[in-house]
Amino acid sequence: MQPTTYSGILIDSNNGNQRESGEIKINPNGITFTCESQKVEFSFHLLQITHGGNNRELIFFAHPNKEGLTFYTSQKAILNEPVFHEDPELKAQITVVKSSRRKIIIGTSVAFGIVIAIIVSLFLLKDTFVEALAHKAPKEWEAKIGDKLFESLKYQYEFIHNDSLEQEFLVAAKPLIDQVRKEGTKVEFYFIKDATINAFALPGGKVVIQTGLIDHAKSWEEVLGVVGHELAHVTRRHHLRGVINNLGLYVIVSSLIGDVNSAAGAVINTGGDLASLSNDRAFETEADETGMNYLIASYIDPKGMISFFKTLKKESGSKMDDYTSFMSTHPATSDRIKHLNELLKNRKYDIRPVKGDFKAFKKHINQLK
Ligand SMILES: [Zn+2]
Known part of the structure; x- marks a missing residue:
C-alpha cells in the first residue's frame, strides 16, 4: 500500500x-x-x-x-x-x-x-443603560441646554407675554404642575403666535404652546392632555435619553462604570439634537402612559387626551396638513388611540372639573394674537 x-x-x-x-x-x-x-x-x-x-x-x-x-x-x-x-x-x-x-x-x-x-445582552439592555446614565446626569445640564434652545426660539417666534393669560392657564393646569413638582421638576409655560397645532417641551422643563393648539382644542381637558404628554417627555428625560441613545454602546457602558464626564462631552457636543425629540415610538408611548397617569392623579379627565388625538387624526386628512406639526412628531394613529383607550379600560379614576373657563381663555388668547 x-x-x-x-x-x-x-x-x-x-x-x-x-x-x-x-x-x-x-x-x-x-x-x-x-x-x-x-x-x-x-x-x-x-x-x-x-x-x-x-x-x-x-x-x-x-x-x-x-x-x-x-x-x-x-x-x-x-x-x-x-x-x-x-x-x-x-x-x-x-x-x-x-x-x-x-x-x-x-x-x-x-x-x-x-x-x-x-454583545446581545448589551444591546438588549441598552435602554436600561441609557436610562441609568440619564439618571446619573444632573438635571441642571438639561436645564442649561433647554435655556440655550429657548434663547434661539426668541428669534423664530413671536411670544405672547400677558400676565393674566398666564395666570388663567396656571390655575387650570395647577393640579398637573403639582404632579411633576412632586418629582422634582420645575416647569414653565410659554405661548407663541403660531397657527400650527403644536406644543413642545424643551429639556429641563420649559413647555411651549402654540396658539394653533388652543384654537383646535375643545376643552381644557384636551389641552391638558397634550400638556401631560409633554411634561412626561421632560420628567422621563427623553431629550437626554434620545441623545445618549445615539452615543455608542461603548461610551454608554464605560461612563456607567467610570465617571459620567466622557458621556457629558458627547452629549454637549450633540446638544443641538436636544431641540427636537426624535420620533421615537418607545418614548411616545411612555409619554402617553406617564402623561395619562399625571392626568388621573390630577383628577383631570384623561379622555381629553384621547379626544384631542381624534381631532388631530381628523385634521391630518384635511387641508390643515401644513398646520399640524404636532402630528408629524405625534402621529395620531388608530393604534395610539386604541392603546390609550385600553389603558383606561380597567382603571378606576375620579374626575373633577378643571378650574377656569376654557372658552374665555381661548377668546383671550385670540385677542392677543
Ligand atoms: Zn411626544
Missing part, C-alpha cells in the same frame, strides 16, 4: 530555526520528512507527538535522537494512521493531543458563545 503523504514544515534549530516545507510520509519503521535540502527520519520508538500553534491546530513530531529537528503538519488526519495506534506509547500521546484539541475547540466555542451573549 502506498503510504499517505502529508504536507508539513520542518524547523531546523541547528540552522537558525530555518523553516522549509516538504512532505511527511509514514513508513513501516518510522515517519519521514522530505524537503529539498534534506530528508529527516524519526523511528517510532521514542517518537514525540505533540500539538502547537495558536489554537493547537498543528501536530508536531520530534525525536530525542535527532535534536534540533522538528516538523509539523496541520493535517490532523495524520493522527488516524493505523501504525500510531498499534504502539501503546504513541497511542497514549495521540489521545492526549486529540483530547486537548477537543478542549480547545469547546473552549473556543464557549468563549465565542459568551462574547456573543454579552
Whole structure:
C-alpha cells in the first residue's frame, strides 16, 4: 500500500530555526520528512507527538535522537494512521493531543458563545443603560441646554407675554404642575403666535404652546392632555435619553462604570439634537402612559387626551396638513388611540372639573394674537 503523504514544515534549530516545507510520509519503521535540502527520519520508538500553534491546530513530531529537528503538519488526519495506534506509547500521546484539541475547540466555542451573549445582552439592555446614565446626569445640564434652545426660539417666534393669560392657564393646569413638582421638576409655560397645532417641551422643563393648539382644542381637558404628554417627555428625560441613545454602546457602558464626564462631552457636543425629540415610538408611548397617569392623579379627565388625538387624526386628512406639526412628531394613529383607550379600560379614576373657563381663555388668547 502506498503510504499517505502529508504536507508539513520542518524547523531546523541547528540552522537558525530555518523553516522549509516538504512532505511527511509514514513508513513501516518510522515517519519521514522530505524537503529539498534534506530528508529527516524519526523511528517510532521514542517518537514525540505533540500539538502547537495558536489554537493547537498543528501536530508536531520530534525525536530525542535527532535534536534540533522538528516538523509539523496541520493535517490532523495524520493522527488516524493505523501504525500510531498499534504502539501503546504513541497511542497514549495521540489521545492526549486529540483530547486537548477537543478542549480547545469547546473552549473556543464557549468563549465565542459568551462574547456573543454579552454583545446581545448589551444591546438588549441598552435602554436600561441609557436610562441609568440619564439618571446619573444632573438635571441642571438639561436645564442649561433647554435655556440655550429657548434663547434661539426668541428669534423664530413671536411670544405672547400677558400676565393674566398666564395666570388663567396656571390655575387650570395647577393640579398637573403639582404632579411633576412632586418629582422634582420645575416647569414653565410659554405661548407663541403660531397657527400650527403644536406644543413642545424643551429639556429641563420649559413647555411651549402654540396658539394653533388652543384654537383646535375643545376643552381644557384636551389641552391638558397634550400638556401631560409633554411634561412626561421632560420628567422621563427623553431629550437626554434620545441623545445618549445615539452615543455608542461603548461610551454608554464605560461612563456607567467610570465617571459620567466622557458621556457629558458627547452629549454637549450633540446638544443641538436636544431641540427636537426624535420620533421615537418607545418614548411616545411612555409619554402617553406617564402623561395619562399625571392626568388621573390630577383628577383631570384623561379622555381629553384621547379626544384631542381624534381631532388631530381628523385634521391630518384635511387641508390643515401644513398646520399640524404636532402630528408629524405625534402621529395620531388608530393604534395610539386604541392603546390609550385600553389603558383606561380597567382603571378606576375620579374626575373633577378643571378650574377656569376654557372658552374665555381661548377668546383671550385670540385677542392677543
Ligand atoms: Zn411626544
